[in-house]
Amino acid sequence: MSSTSSSATNSSRTTSDRFIASAEAHSAHNYHPLPIVVASADGAWMTDVEGRRYLDMLAGYSALNFGHGNRRLIDAAKAQLDRVTLTSRAFHHDRFAEFCTRLAELCGKEMVLPMNTGAEAVETAVKTARKWGYQVKGVPDSRAKIVVAAGNFHGRTTTVISFSTDEEARADFGPYTPGFEIVPYGDLEALRAAVTDDTVAVLIEPIQGEAGVLVPPAGYLPGVRELTRERGVLFIADEIQSGLGRTGRTFACEHEGVVPDVYLLGKALGGGVVPVSAVVADADVLGVFKPGEHGSTFGGNPLACAVGLEVVDMLSTGEFQQRATELGEHLHAELGLLAGAGTVTEVRGRGLWAGVDIAPSYGTGREISEQLMEKGVLVKDTHGSTIRIAPPLVISKEDLDWGLAQLRAVLS
Incomplete structure (x- = not known):
């Protein structure tokens, strides 16, 4: 995916701001979502109300194993x-x-x-x-x-x-x-x-x-x-x-x-x-x-x-299990390189599922999640320093690599 078609920009988010302000005013604050307002989604990609596209690397905490709009x-x-x-x-x-x-x-x-x-x-x-x-x-x-x-x-x-x-x-x-x-x-x-x-x-x-x-x-x-x-x-x-x-x-x-x-x-x-x-x-x-x-x-x-x-x-059929195995091996190999470089302190998980502990000098899990959002990749933090990566099992290797490239850029 080219950055012109997939990554978010820093342009005005007037429409998003209105949605977010309304949600903050009229819904209980039992969640602290990232400041993105999704309007549509397909496969491993989501599009916000301004038309920006984001790679979904969370998959609804595994509720979307088969992708959006399967x-x-x-x-x-x-x-x-x-x-x-x-x-x-x-x-x-x-x-x-x-x-x-x-x-x-x-x-x-x-x-x-x-x-x-x-x-x-x-x-x-x-x-x-x-x-x-x-x-x-x-x-x-x-x-x-x-x-x-x-x-x-x-x-x-x-x-x-x-x-x-x-x-x-x-x-x-x-x-x-x-x-x-x-x-x-x-x-x-x-x-x-x-x-x-x-x-x-x-x-x-x-x-x-x-x-x-x-x-x-x-x-x-x-x-x-x-x-x-x-x-x-x-x-x-x-x-x-x-x-x-x-x-x-x-x-x-x-x-x-x-x-x-x-x-x-x-x-x-x-x-x-x-x-x-x-x-x-x-x-x-x-x-x-x-x-x-x-x-x-x-x-x-x-x-x-x-x-x-x-x-x-x-x-x-076993098709999705096999896909998670093969792409998961690739995911963990790439994340292992980050651990070797010292930008992350530990990587855990199996298949297309990983917990990544960010080295404190690079920011909190929330800060890294927000920086990735600006680059067009959606993950979510947990317990301070950790981000979770769990893309839909239908994600392509090309898109997975693009998402990992954005993570490397944020941590560079």
Whole structure:
């Protein structure tokens, strides 16, 4: 891509300023977005209200694994829009069974409980684990414990922030929900010490995304799998960001040959078109639910199922996983050169997913994100010095190289 067609300029942003001022005045300030106002998008590119183009290297925190406006997903949604979009679960509809069956097959499991957002999937998993613990494992009433990892990000509902170690997410939102034990991420011995007879589940991200794309030590995930089997505890893998092709495998757990008891899916499952999430497990786990004990008006709606089914079909070929593997190797090789030059202090990740720690002398993660935006590349910072890179899996090598060139220019 030439800089004349792709990079942002420093010209006036009058229209953007109006949009941003209105948003600041009339919406709650629960986000701190970069000062760009997107008007349209296609593939790996977004265009703002002034007509400037930007390379999307964030992909909606992996919700846009298949790119903006993916034709297969848009066509699936349009076809369903003309038929029926919502029935509630009060009735069956003709897309539900196929979606659940195909998603279960993709995961190698027996049952699916569809929801909408990732946080809802986590909340559902908490309820599932507790009910399984009482009804199947035999834990005494109200004593169920779930072990989680420090640095986690599983959402921002009241229950979920109760086991967060991020004070920005927690502060002033108590009282907090009990029943969780927090151990250091990647520390198998600490996990072993935390599991008791009352433990019903271990809930972890195979790669911690919000924490800066932290990959656990080799052998950690197999160790978690072995420990949970030994102690009769559910292993719940939150693959909401890491799953569905992002790391070069369908699930990040596959890199270490691990199959959890429960998969939590979201983000890319809706293809960037509609919110779709799911809890996927075998019948001996999800079979604990009876009618009326859990639900969602919109969970598993016809439109969501139509889009989600197309996502499953796209992933079933392995094409996107292979693409993430090949481009991911190139991405990490190029980022490794920056680490060798001293402009970044560490690079982590797998596939088309990287956390890049910026050397303090070059600026904060936010400052680097803003400078990249001026050059036509969109990333997002986290935890002060880190930027996250996660382009759509459909990005071309040419565009990926152009984006990396802008990062090198900013850090030069």
